[in-house]
Amino acid sequence: MKVCLLSNTPDPIKVIYLACRTCYSKLAPSEMQEVTDEKMVSLIKNTILSGHHSVLEHASFSFSVEGVSRALTHQLVRHRLASYAQQSQRYVEYKEDTLDFVMPKTIAKNYKDKFDALMKEIFKTYRELVEDGVPAEDARYLLPNASTTNIIVTMNFRELMQFSKIRLCYRAQWEILEMVKKMKDEVTTVSQFLANGLQPKCQHLGYCDETKPCGCYKFSTSALEVKSERNKLWDM
Amino acid sequence: MKVCLLSNTPDPIKVIYLACRTCYSKLAPSEMQEVTDEKMVSLIKNTILSGHHSVLEHASFSFSVEGVSRALTHQLVRHRLASYAQQSQRYVEYKEDTLDFVMPKTIAKNYKDKFDALMKEIFKTYRELVEDGVPAEDARYLLPNASTTNIIVTMNFRELMQFSKIRLCYRAQWEILEMVKKMKDEVTTVSQFLANGLQPKCQHLGYCDETKPCGCYKFSTSALEVKSERNKLWDM
Amino acid sequence: MKVCLLSNTPDPIKVIYLACRTCYSKLAPSEMQEVTDEKMVSLIKNTILSGHHSVLEHASFSFSVEGVSRALTHQLVRHRLASYAQQSQRYVEYKEDTLDFVMPKTIAKNYKDKFDALMKEIFKTYRELVEDGVPAEDARYLLPNASTTNIIVTMNFRELMQFSKIRLCYRAQWEILEMVKKMKDEVTTVSQFLANGLQPKCQHLGYCDETKPCGCYKFSTSALEVKSERNKLWDM
Amino acid sequence: MKVCLLSNTPDPIKVIYLACRTCYSKLAPSEMQEVTDEKMVSLIKNTILSGHHSVLEHASFSFSVEGVSRALTHQLVRHRLASYAQQSQRYVEYKEDTLDFVMPKTIAKNYKDKFDALMKEIFKTYRELVEDGVPAEDARYLLPNASTTNIIVTMNFRELMQFSKIRLCYRAQWEILEMVKKMKDEVTTVSQFLANGLQPKCQHLGYCDETKPCGCYKFSTSALEVKSERNKLWDM
DSSP: OEEEEEEEOSSHHHHHHHHHHHHHOSSOGGGOOOOOHHHHHHHHHHHHHTTOOGGGGGOEEEEEEEEEEHHHHHHHTTOOSSEEEEOOTTTOOOOGGGOOBOOOHHHHHHHHHHHHHHHHHHHHHHHHHHHTTOOHHHHGGGOBTTBEEEEEEEEEHHHHHHHHHHHSSTTSOHHHHHHHHHHHHHHHHHOHHHHHTOOOHHHHHSSOOOSSOOSSSOOOHHHHHHHHHHGGGGGO | OEEEEEEEOSSHHHHHHHHHHHHHOSSOGGGOOOOOHHHHHHHHHHHHHTTOOGGGGGOEEEEEEEEEEHHHHHHHTTOOSSEEEEOOTTTOOOOGGGOOBOOOHHHHHHHHHHHHHHHHHHHHHHHHHHHTTOOHHHHGGGOBTTBEEEEEEEEEHHHHHHHHHHHSSTTSOHHHHHHHHHHHHHHHHHOHHHHHTOOOHHHHHSSOOOSSOOSSSOOOHHHHHHHHHHTTGGGO | OEEEEEEEOSSHHHHHHHHHHHHHOSSOGGGOOOOOHHHHHHHHHHHHHTTOOGGGGGOEEEEEEEEEEHHHHHHHTTOOSSEEEEOOTTTOOOOGGGOOBOOOHHHHHHHHHHHHHHHHHHHHHHHHHHHTTOOHHHHGGGOBTTBEEEEEEEEEHHHHHHHHHHHSSTTSOHHHHHHHHHHHHHHHHHOHHHHHTOOOHHHHHSSOOOSSOOSSSOOOHHHHHHHHHHTTGGGO | OEEEEEEEOSSHHHHHHHHHHHHHOSSOGGGOOOOOHHHHHHHHHHHHHTTOOGGGGGOEEEEEEEEEEHHHHHHHTTOOSSEEEEOOTTTOOOOGGGOOBOOOHHHHHHHHHHHHHHHHHHHHHHHHHHHTTOOHHHHGGGOBTTBEEEEEEEEEHHHHHHHHHHHSSTTSOHHHHHHHHHHHHHHHTTOHHHHHTOOOHHHHHSSOOOSSOOSSSOOOHHHHHHHHHHTTGGGO
16 A cells, blocks of 8 residues: 655645634735744634634645555545545456455465465456456456555545544554555644644544444543433433 | 425434444345334434434435525525525515514614614615616625525535534524524424434533533533543644 | 335425525515426426526435445445445445345356356355454455445435436446436436436537447537537637 | 635646546556646546546635625535635624725716715614624624625635636626636636636537526527527426
């Protein structure tokens, strides 16, 4: 898996800051004076903590994600407030060196050879069909979830934060979690402050709302009390 | 202000229940046996509490909202995951009996006559211009935020819940808060269970995230601790 | 493949009609008099033809789609203005009788036995791994695009129209095209008028914009002229 | 009215090109060789003309729009696939020098003094109320549609194209049309090719679908034939 930041809004902190200030100021953006990074970050932080997240939409990030499984992308594209351009199995006819297969660790442990042999056989049949005139878009029905694909993903920062809440959670599927970690690393190169906000949902809530918590974070008694309290909501 | 439920997904609990079960079951919807309302509600409740909200999108509610101010609708239509059909000030040319003005209580208290006189004058000028050939779409530049309008609003239940989190909060603007209360009353006629979920955000979080809490709800020490803990997120 | 209309906005024509009228009328929805179906349809038709489509969003349709391949659903869920609840390969552990495989006709022709044998072997290995403790979410990496799945799809009518423009086109992939045809059949049972609007994009445009037209529709010389004219757009 | 491009995806042509190629190529973005601008533009053009527009979403543009009326912004924010940060009339309390009023030309012609006098009176009353303790969020009920506001708008290029189809049409309201023209001018400074795509819908369709065409463009007989043909759609 390879994740690269292809492009992003230049100076995202400034754009987000101007969005925050425009809401609450008599001044128009062109009239606002320059302030220090520290001041910009401080205003953004307070705005977010009070629940006003739409200002974060004005900064976008585009990632190139390469060599991930289609098991991953089928989950990924369920996030609808984002833009995708994915390698098409209808239009691309794979040859030996252009298709790989992602092997989960739990399979690699005892079944590496079996996995490799099965993938080899599947791909051999795929090629046999394609060479005999079966359209690639039909031959691909044989291809497994493990098949690699490439996808370009663009999310604005609000969505990236929402996406991380769900997919950086240890209850998320391991491959997509690995991808989000790499996305976060890429965001770190642009802004440590923004990267800090990419956290599993428990860090934003103050407690874990999963039925079966991962147990990685030890939540305080207060957190458990608050969770149990808000669970009464639907009984009111 | 008049809020009527124009239409809604029939038997929304059943549709949401089938959506929940489809995700986790070997069975297709057509193979699932009927279960009691109690069982359906119980599954939905557990699904929502664990953070899986997309199932709620399969039930929709359409409201007719009449006689609200355009101050309200300008806020309302900022909610983008919804559908709107609003009376157009470009195409509708108002006559005496078809335009009213919403007067806030804080104005009614000491300035009722002044407000009425000003509205009367504005409308007189509007009519004068229109009758002299100024297009309605331009004459409306005179019309105040207080001017009434009609709007049909369709939201799926997930969005209705999100909308309520923000606009049932006592920090929301009074007119839109009043509208959401009426929407909630309408939902109650369809399902008490679903209506229960329409709550300000503090009830979903377990604490208030506003900078200046309304003070209506007394949160426990635990809640304050959890809030202060999660506020550290962006410092990490 | 089985496609059933699970639920829909009752009396969708009336709701869409009220949405149209609300935009252009002095009257509020509650003040509007009943009119004949013919009059409602006529107003809706004129509204759509003039490019005002948002009114169509106030009617929604929920379909249960069963026994389609994951090749289909990976395409389907790329349509983002819709709601989905799909059987999870992470949470559902398939047994012999709960997983089937969709075989394309071009494969069935000469490779039926080979396809069946390969699917059998893949599934045998899947079961072997699962029974040996490999989590279902990892074992599924073996499963092919041909694997069947169930999904509940909710779209408002505007999106259903847009979806049909793309996926009822003969250049669409055969399985998803088959699904949309069945969806259209279901809509026909609710409203013949609305079903009429579910057409490939060429029928809405008046010409085909595909690089390689399917050739099924013979477009007039006028249509080809108009297409060639508008193709100059990006050269201006 | 002042429209400035605050920020945009750097090298948008390259990002869109990579998105196009990723869909149809065996290669991952990181393996693709540099090509000339001409080749990139040519691929993008063909991709768009064949109806594949999602690739355009990977480039975003943020505009600062200052001194426009709230009549304009109420129309603007109806475009839901965009992000907005608007000056709040709830939080901002206007003083003499921070609120202006947009006067339509049709009013300026014969009613300039009347307009000015009315605006002056409205604002005087607004200030009187505010100074007497009426909250700004209530006093604003007096403020007219003509009141100026500032708003930051972010749209990806696909949405910017869609937005232009509707709001660059001569049937659009004059103030928003003026704004889009200025947005287009700003896009021209980044890419003449992309700016070319910002056209009223008739230029994309090849004919005008409005009930009352503006008459500015003289469409060919072919165009009228095609329009009349496609109008039969809903009768089928």
